[in-house]
Amino acid sequence: xxxVFRHVQVRGLVVTVPEQCIxxxxxxxxxxxxxxxxxxxxxxxxxxxxxVVEHGVTALDLCEHAARHLLRDMAEEAQGIDTLLLVEQxxxxxxxxxxxxxxxxxxxxxxxxxxxxxxxxxxxxxxxWLAHSLIASGASSKxxxxxxxxxxxxxxxxxxxxxxxxGDAGSATxxxxxxxxxxxxxxxxxxxxxxxxxxxxxxxxxxxxxxxxLKRSITDAAGNPWRLCEAIISGMSVFDFSVHTVPEAVAxxxxxxxxxxxxxxxxxxxxxxxxxxxxxxxxxxxxxxxLHSGTFSRYGNQSTASVADVLAHVFAGRMxxxxxxxxxxxxxxxxxxxxxxxxxxxxxNMGVITHTATGKAWSREEQCxxxxxxxxxxxx
Amino acid sequence: xxxxxxxxxxxxxxxxxxxxALDDELKDIEEWxxxxxxxxxxxxxxxxxxxxxxxxxxxxxxxxxxxxxxGLEL
Numbered sequence: 001x002x003x004v005f006r007h008v009q010v011r012g013l014v015v016t017v018p019e020q021c022i023x024x025x026x027x028x029x030x031x032x033x034x035x036x037x038x039x040x041x042x043x044x045x046x047x048x049x050x051x052v053v054e055h056g057v058t059a060l061d062l063c064e065h066a067a068r069h070l071l072r073d074m075a076e077e078a079q080g081i082d083t084l085l086l087v088e089q090x091x092x093x094x095x096x097x098x099x100x101x102x103x104x105x106x107x108x109x110x111x112x113x114x115x116x117x118x119x120x121x122x123x124x125x126x127x128x129w130l131a132h133s134l135i136a137s138g139a140s141s142k143x144x145x146x147x148x149x150x151x152x153x154x155x156x157x158x159x160x161x162x163x164x165x166x167g168d169a170g171s172a173t174x175x176x177x178x179x180x181x182x183x184x185x186x187x188x189x190x191x192x193x194x195x196x197x198x199x200x201x202x203x204x205x206x207x208x209x210x211x212x213x214l215k216r217s218i219t220d221a222a223g224n225p226w227r228l229c230e231a232i233i234s235g236m237s238v239f240d241f242s243v244h245t246v247p248e249a250v251a252x253x254x255x256x257x258x259x260x261x262x263x264x265x266x267x268x269x270x271x272x273x274x275x276x277x278x279x280x281x282x283x284x285x286x287x288x289x290x291l292h293s294g295t296f297s298r299y300g301n302q303s304t305a306s307v308a309d310v311l312a313h314v315f316a317g318r319m320x321x322x323x324x325x326x327x328x329x330x331x332x333x334x335x336x337x338x339x340x341x342x343x344x345x346x347x348x349n350m351g352v353i354t355h356t357a358t359g360k361a362w363s364r365e366e367q368c369x370x371x372x373x374x375x376x377x378x379x380x
Numbered sequence: 381x382x383x384x385x386x387x388x389x390x391x392x393x394x395x396x397x398x399x400x401a402l403d404d405e406l407k408d409i410e411e412w413x414x415x416x417x418x419x420x421x422x423x424x425x426x427x428x429x430x431x432x433x434x435x436x437x438x439x440x441x442x443x444x445x446x447x448x449x450x451g452l453e454l
Contacts, residue, residue, distance in 0.1 A: 034411075044395055044415045236434035239418055244427075275415065279422045 002071060002256050003129060003186040005023075005136040010128070012074045012343065013172045014350035015312035016066040016148075017299055019049040025303060030160050046274025046293050050167035050300030052152035056361055059088040060098045061302075062170025063146040064105050065355050070144070070172040071106065073350060083140040084114040087123040087132055087147040087304050090154070091116065091334070102146065102267055107360040109361040113140075120198070121270045121332025122188075123147055123304035124171070124342050127185045128328070131175040145173040149303035154231035156198055159224045162231050165273055167300025169310035170355075184339040189245070192376040194335035197237040202228035238332070244274045246331050246339075247283045253327065264341070265324040268310040271296035299352075306330070309352065316351025319344050327357075381427070382454070386447055389427065393419040402454075404443045424450055 009022050024038065024047040031037040041047050053062070063086060065320070071078050084106075086099040097116035108114075119126050123236055125148045148170030155162035202213045209229060219225045225231065236314075246269070249363035254261060260282060274293040281290040295306070295313045306329050315324065323345040331337035382388075385402050392412040394400075406412045417437045424430040428450040440446055447454060 040395070040411065040413075041415070044419075234413075236418065236421070239422070240431075243422060275418065279419075279426070283426060 001083070001188050002252070003133065003188070004256065005132040005184045005186075006181050007125065007178055008132045008135045008171060008184060009176055009180070009182055010347050011077055011176050012070055012174040012348040013171065013173070013311060013348050013351065014066050014070050014073075015169055015305060015309045015352045016062045016069070017058060017167070017169045017302075017309075017352055018053045018062070018355050020052050022050050022052055022055055024050075024164060029166065030158070032163075041102070045165075045276050047164055047296045048297035050152070050164070051169070052149050052166075052300075053168045056356065056364075057357075058092050059148045059150045059168070059170060060092050060101060062150070062168065062355055063098075063172065064094045064170070065100060066104070066148070066170045066172035066353070067144060067146055069353055070174060074102040074174060074302055074348060076280060077176070077255050077348075078144070079140070081142045081144045081174070082112055083131075083134055083143045084108065084112055085145045086114070086116045087119050087127040088116070088119055088149050089120050089123075089304060090150045091118075092333055095297060104272055107219050118141075119273065119336065120149065120303045120334070121301075121306060122336040122338045123329035124307040125186075125330040125338035126188065126336070127177070127336060128173070129188060130184070131173075132184050135175060135177050138252055142176045143175070145175060145280075147171045147173070147304045147308055151231065151301065151303045156230065157226050159226060159230070160222070160223050161235065162218075162233050165233075165301045168300050168311050169299065169302040169305035169355060171305045171312070173308060180345075182343055182345070185253055185257040186338065187256060187340075188338040189251055189336065191241075191245075191335045193236065194241055195376055196232070197234040197241070197335070198232070198245075198333040200229065200231050200375065204328070239276055239279070241335050242331055243273055243279045243283060243316070246280045247333070249282060249329055249331065249337050249339040250327065253329075253341050257341040258339060259325075260329070263325065264313070265328045267291055267292075267313075267329070269329050271299075271301050271306040272332065273301060273311065279339070302333075307365055312349060312352045314325045315344075319347035319349040337356050340353065381452065383447065383452065385403075385418060386450065386452055387443070389423060390420070390446065391442065393423040395419075400443055402442075402444050402447060406442060420446060
């Protein structure tokens with residue numbers, strides 16, 4: 001579908017990454033201890049470093065950290081936020097939605113709306129679309145969009161089909177109404193026939209986590225382990241989907257905007273990996289390497305937060321004074337995708353910051369005890 | 381596309397510096413791995429309009445098999 005919105009501005013943005021850093025060069029053992037194989041994977045896939053959460057830190061924590069930074073740094077502009085949108089795929093609880101927890105943790109009034117959406121690699125652009133839609137319609141005047149995920153927790157380190165690709169991040173983006181026309185163009189699509197090509201099948205209502213699921217553990221011919229409650233990624237299907245869908249999504253949004261690729265100051269793609277982005281670049285008529293994949297190499301594929309992190313990583317501190325017309329495109333799990341042509345002007349881009357724990361972390365035991373007490377007292 | 385140009389494209393897709401010959405066995409090419417198979421799949425699709433599966437590619441034995449899949453006159 002196509003959407004065109006006016007009088008909406010992205011006013012500020014910041015991305016939080018965990019402190020823990022894994023360097024692919026420290027994982028030589030997974031490349032048969034052959035430095036040439038490692039180098040080849042670094043050149044082709046773009047492996048470098050990735051930031052991953054410590055045990056117990058969640059997407060909600062990373063998004064909260066980013067939100068606190070934005071609210072502190074832009075206290076005046078943030079006055080009057082009436083909508084919290086949270087896009088993620090790794091919620092703290094099955095119920096309620098993390099968006100409600102965030103309202104409380106961030107100290108927002110009871111008069112805000114807080115909604116969660118479950119989306120991955122296309123999620124940031126879809127979240128921007130939703131925020132634009134709410135503001136342009138007059139339903140909302142200021143939206144705080146939180147988009148993040150912790151994909152690193154969904155695979156074992158020794159699953160090399162999945163684990164080395166992913167890094168974790170949370171982001172906060174402030175959108176508000178502006179008198180300037182600032183036209184924004186979006187194209188969005190979905191193809192649920194690819195649902196099992198990127199998936200974490202067990203743990204939801206269809207395959208609840210139970211002993212039988214946890215006991216099933218398989219290993220492929222190359223030694224990659226997998227359980228039903230972990231991420232499956234069908235590499236070839238995802239590659240095929242990406243290199244066919246993204247050029248089309250780019251063409252469609254450019255057509256809608258009446259602009260050419262060459263008119264864009266920058267193209268911020270979901271950081272799937274370098275090999276996929278290089279192939280998309282060739283299909284867009286660019287050189288191999290013509291699409292930015294440096295954020296993948298520095299932080300990993302950050303799922304829902306990836307497009308936000310490209311903006312934060314590449315344009316930190318540079319959007320206050322300068323205007324940039326950008327093409328954004330998220331694509332992946334679902335399958336789903338979203339592209340946008342947006343003009344960033346007077347945007348406070350606070351870049352990439354590192355997560356520090358806010359308050360005391362609850363141990364697993366403490367959490368269980370708290371919730372059990374809650375149950376035992378629930379009659380009162 | 382002539383054979384030489386095809387072999388150049390192939391080397392580029394494999395990210396291999398050393399030359400490739402039509403009768404080379406794929407198993408003898410150091411860069412022949414899953415990354416290469418993905419690159420070849422993309423090349424055949426993008427340049428030759430042939431959409432092969434990953435399994436089709438993995439089943440190939442020689443560089444000639446790839447050229448034939450591309451539809452080149454050999």
